[in-house]
Amino acid sequence: MRRRTLPITATALAVLFSSVALVATGTGSAAADSSTSLPLKSTGDIVVDGVHQRVFISDPTAGQVVVTDYAGALVGTIGSLPGVRGLELSPDSGTVYAAVGDADAIVAIDTATATEAHRYSTGTADPQYLAETGGKIWFGYGGAAEGNIGSLDLSGTDPAVTLNQAPTNAWYSAPILDASAGAPGTLVAGAPGQSPVVLAVYDVSSGTPSQTAYAFDPGSTGGGNLMDMAVTPDGKDVVTASGAPYYQAVYKLTDLSKDGKYVTNPYPNAVDIAPNGDVAAGTSSTDEADVHLFKPGTSLPLKEYTFGSDQLAARGLAWAPDGSKLFAVSSSNTLYVYDDPTKVSSTLTVSAPATATRAQPLTVTGTLTSSAAFPAGTTVAVTRTDDESPSGKSLGTATVAADGSYSFTDTPPAGGKVSYTVTYAGDADHAGATASGSVTVAKTATTVTLNNNLKVYGYGSDVTFTAHLGTTYKNRTVEIWADPYGSDKPNTLVKKGTVDSAGNLTATVHLTRDTKVSAKFTGDTRYAAKTTTNTVYTKVAISTSLVGAYKTATAWNAKYYYFHQSKDPVFNTTMTMYPGRKYQFQIQQFYSGAWHTNTTQYFGLDRYGKDSVLLDDTPPTGVRFRIRSSYIDTTSSDNVNATTYGGWKYFTFTR
Numbered sequence: 001m002r003r004r005t006l007p008i009t010a011t012a013l014a015v016l017f018s019s020v021a022l023v024a025t026g027t028g029s030a031a032a033d034s035s036t037s038l039p040l041k042s043t044g045d046i047v048v049d050g051v052h053q054r055v056f057i058s059d060p061t062a063g064q065v066v067v068t069d070y071a072g073a074l075v076g077t078i079g080s081l082p083g084v085r086g087l088e089l090s091p092d093s094g095t096v097y098a099a100v101g102d103a104d105a106i107v108a109i110d111t112a113t114a115t116e117a118h119r120y121s122t123g124t125a126d127p128q129y130l131a132e133t134g135g136k137i138w139f140g141y142g143g144a145a146e147g148n149i150g151s152l153d154l155s156g157t158d159p160a161v162t163l164n165q166a167p168t169n170a171w172y173s174a175p176i177l178d179a180s181a182g183a184p185g186t187l188v189a190g191a192p193g194q195s196p197v198v199l200a201v202y203d204v205s206s207g208t209p210s211q212t213a214y215a216f217d218p219g220s221t222g223g224g225n226l227m228d229m230a231v232t233p234d235g236k237d238v239v240t241a242s243g244a245p246y247y248q249a250v251y252k253l254t255d256l257s258k259d260g261k262y263v264t265n266p267y268p269n270a271v272d273i274a275p276n277g278d279v280a281a282g283t284s285s286t287d288e289a290d291v292h293l294f295k296p297g298t299s300l301p302l303k304e305y306t307f308g309s310d311q312l313a314a315r316g317l318a319w320a321p322d323g324s325k326l327f328a329v330s331s332s333n334t335l336y337v338y339d340d341p342t343k344v345s346s347t348l349t350v351s352a353p354a355t356a357t358r359a360q361p362l363t364v365t366g367t368l369t370s371s372a373a374f375p376a377g378t379t380v381a382v383t384r385t386d387d388e389s390p391s392g393k394s395l396g397t398a399t400v401a402a403d404g405s406y407s408f409t410d411t412p413p414a415g416g417k418v419s420y421t422v423t424y425a426g427d428a429d430h431a432g433a434t435a436s437g438s439v440t441v442a443k444t445a446t447t448v449t450l451n452n453n454l455k456v457y458g459y460g461s462d463v464t465f466t467a468h469l470g471t472t473y474k475n476r477t478v479e480i481w482a483d484p485y486g487s488d489k490p491n492t493l494v495k496k497g498t499v500d501s502a503g504n505l506t507a508t509v510h511l512t513r514d515t516k517v518s519a520k521f522t523g524d525t526r527y528a529a530k531t532t533t534n535t536v537y538t539k540v541a542i543s544t545s546l547v548g549a550y551k552t553a554t555a556w557n558a559k560y561y562y563f564h565q566s567k568d569p570v571f572n573t574t575m576t577m578y579p580g581r582k583y584q585f586q587i588q589q590f591y592s593g594a595w596h597t598n599t600t601q602y603f604g605l606d607r608y609g610k611d612s613v614l615l616d617d618t619p620p621t622g623v624r625f626r627i628r629s630s631y632i633d634t635t636s637s638d639n640v641n642a643t644t645y646g647g648w649k650y651f652t653f654t655r
Contacts, residue, residue, distance in 0.1 A: 032305065033339045036072030036073065036337075037334050038074070039077070040062065042061035042062070042313075043059065043329045043333070044085035044087075045087040047087045047318055048320050052093070054067055054068065054069060056087055056096045056111075057329055057335070058085055060083050063102070064081055070320070078098075078116055081100045083101040084100045086128055088131060089132075091132065095111060096109040097132075099128055103119075104123060104124055105119050105120060105122060106152055108120070120159050121161070122141065122152075126174065127141045129192075130177065131177035131178050131188075132179060133179035133180075133183075133187055134184065134187070135153070136152060137152040137153075137154070138151050138187055139152065139177070140174040140177050141163070142171070142173055145172060145173075147171030147173040147191075148164050148171060149165045149177070149189065149202075150163040150165060165209045166189070166200075173191070175189040175191055176190045176191075176229055178229055178231045180231035180233055182234040182236070183231065184205070186235060189202065190240065194224065195223070197242050198217075198226075199215045199238070199256050200213065218249075218251050218257070222240070222249065223242045223244040226241075226242045227270065228270045230273045231273075233276070233277055236253065237251060237252055238251050239262065239271050241269055244266075244267070246266050246268065246283075247261040247263045248262040248264060248271050262292065263299050264281050264282075265283050266285060269282055269315070269316075270314060270317040272318050272326075274319040274326075274342075275323055278293065278342045279293070280293055284331075287308070288306065289306050290306055290312040290328070290330075291317065291326070291341075303342060305338065307330050307334075312329075313329045313330055323342075325337060325338060340431040343428075343431040344370050344372045344430050345370065345430075346370045346426065346433040347369045348367070348380070348435040349366045350364065350420060351365045351437060352364045354439070355439065356412065356418075356439050357441070358412060358526060359412075359444070359526075360411065362410060363407055364409075364422075366435065368400045368424055374404070374427075376402070378399070379397040379399050380423060380424045381394070381425070382396060382421070384420055386416065386417070386525070388525045395410060413525075416443065417440060418438065418440075418441045419438040421435075443523065444527050446528070447468075448467060448532045450465060450466070450518075450519040452534060454536070455536050455537070456642050457536060457538050457539070459538060459540055460510070460541065463508065463509055465506065465534075466504055469503045469505070472524055472526075473527055475522065475524035476499050476503075477497065477521075478498075478505045478519055479522070480517065482516075483515065483517075483518070485641075494509055495507035511538040512576070514535065514538055514639070515535070515538065516534070518532065518534075537642035538642060540641045541575065542573070542576075542629055543573075543575075544572060544574075544628065544646050545649075548567050548569045549562055550564060556624065556650075562652060563619075563652070568615055568617075569614075570615075571629075571649070572612045573605075573611050573629040574609055575605055575631060576631075577607065581638055582602040582636045583602065585601045586630065588625070591623075602635070621653045622654075623653065625652065626651070631643065
């Protein structure tokens with residue numbers, strides 16, 4: 001228990017109390033679009049299945065066919081194919097036929113499952129190269145001094161293999177074969193690795209080859225070391241790739257006379273032709289272009305690609321059947337994939353304003369450029385993506401002007417980040433392109449009001465707060481939060497709900513401390529989020545008592561406690577507790593017609609919010625005193641409640 005004397009002013013008529021004594025009782029050139037390393041040891045041939053979008057590559061050294069998808073990812077491997085080289089895709093894309101020389105067989109691979117489906121024996125023929133025409137699979141076979149042409153007929157009940165269908169001694173070793181749907185029943189053959197080049201054309205429409213053209217050193221510039229050849233889609237020409245000369249030569253099928261050339265560089269080793277006639281010509285070059293692309297009938301390349309220090313594998317080029325991709329295999333067993341390889345690249349830009357106002361028109365501009373001119377009337381497609389159209393909304397097209405510029409105007413309905421994606425689809429000569437730009441669109445402001453700001457309430461009051469929400473788009477939900485002062489009380493969601501038809505939402509908050517009450521609108525696609533925060537103040541609960549009086553009586557219009565002069569009063573205080581809180585202890589004396597403060601002191605409360613003060617010594621009689629306890633915001637060691645004055649207790653002493 002604390003001990004305190006009753007000090008009296010020096011001008012008091014009574015005898016002064018003695019000095020204070022306090023006793024406490026509590027404590028208060030260009031590159032590939034992608035490349036993939038493959039589990040190959042060599043490359044024999046490559047074909048592309050457009051139906052299943054798969055690439056088949058033969059590997060003679062490892063005796064396997066490796067299968068990838070269009071991205072170069074490994075799909076599967078077909079093994080037990082010793083010496084496999086030539087590949088041929090069936091017209092229906094259901095089968096890839098593989099010439100497996102060391103097994104003396106032609107193997108049918110199911111393109112859908114990438115597994116071996118059938119194996120057809122060729123006796124001891126050692127097949128090396130394949131071509132399909134005239135309803136049969138033709139194969140060049142034979143080792144040194146044993147070259148010839150055979151066929152596999154699958155049209156009947158039983159497979160039929162026929163050998164020795166070329167004129168005697170026509171081929172030293174197995175000839176390379178090719179054919180085209182543009183010249184049905186026509187088979188072209190060439191002697192690989194020989195100098196000079198030897199070519200022949202056969203009519204096989206009867207089922208038996210009949211030679212229609214032959215050339216030893218065709219055009220007198222046929223060069224030597226034939227590596228690959230391809231018949232044009234229109235069936236008019238055959239294009240060869242031989243180590244020399246340094247171009248892919250073109251010969252007419254009618255008589256194998258010269259019909260042009262595709263100029264490349266040392267040393268031509270591959271050629272393939274797209275369905276539209278675009279020519280991919282490959283060379284085994286170091287630090288020079290490896291892949292050269294030509295429009296049909298032109299002598300200079302449209303585009304070139306290089307592998308750097310890597311080199312193209314012989315017969316290592318193949319087009320996708322729709323011409324959309326070109327695949328190339330290098331000597332390091334890497335598969336390179338080129339998208340829209342012959343198309344000239346297009347560059348698209350988008351310029352949008354950094355900021356804009358919702359529901360107001362804005363203009364987006366940009367350019368579409370390329371090294372090749374665009375046709376008049378070229379358009380770009382425009383899509384807007386925002387919070388109301390997260391998957392994108394088509395805004396139609398914008399026409400590209402002759403100088404490559406375009407523009408369009410839009411009125412964004414939603415605020416926030418608004419993106420405009422502009423797409424050029426491309427054409428026969430230009431690759432497509434896409435670009436985007438974004439605008440920060442200011443949302444429309446709304447109003448959120450909340451009542452009772454700065455009001456003071458008694459401890460434990462249940463106060464109703466009303467939040468009012470102004471105009472919005474779709475979201476009519478408001479949250480009311482209460483955040484009492486003090487770090488030990490969290491900000492708490494009191495109520496969340498849809499406002500009524502008048503835009504109001506009410507919630508009741510039980511107040512024990514000063515509290516920040518917030519009304520929150522989280523916003524919608526058109527109206528910005530809004531929070532309004534009010535502060536209300538809460539008094540503490542205070543109760544006091546005087547102990548030891550021998551009576552109470554009404555005097556001077558107040559209730560007075562009467563103490564014998566020999567009795568020391570005890571003043572008890574109970575107050576809402578908070579860690580470290582103190583209360584203001586105050587004694588006043590009445591004289592000269594008014595109350596005057598004798599003592600103001602702060603004491604700590606114990607952990608229950610209680611404290612007691614003993615008023616000791618010998619007080620004068622007949623003197624009027626009053627005493628109270630108060631909480632003073634901040635001065636009482638915290639600021640979590642509003643200043644609260646306790647009621648006065650009046651007392652006096654008698655003998």
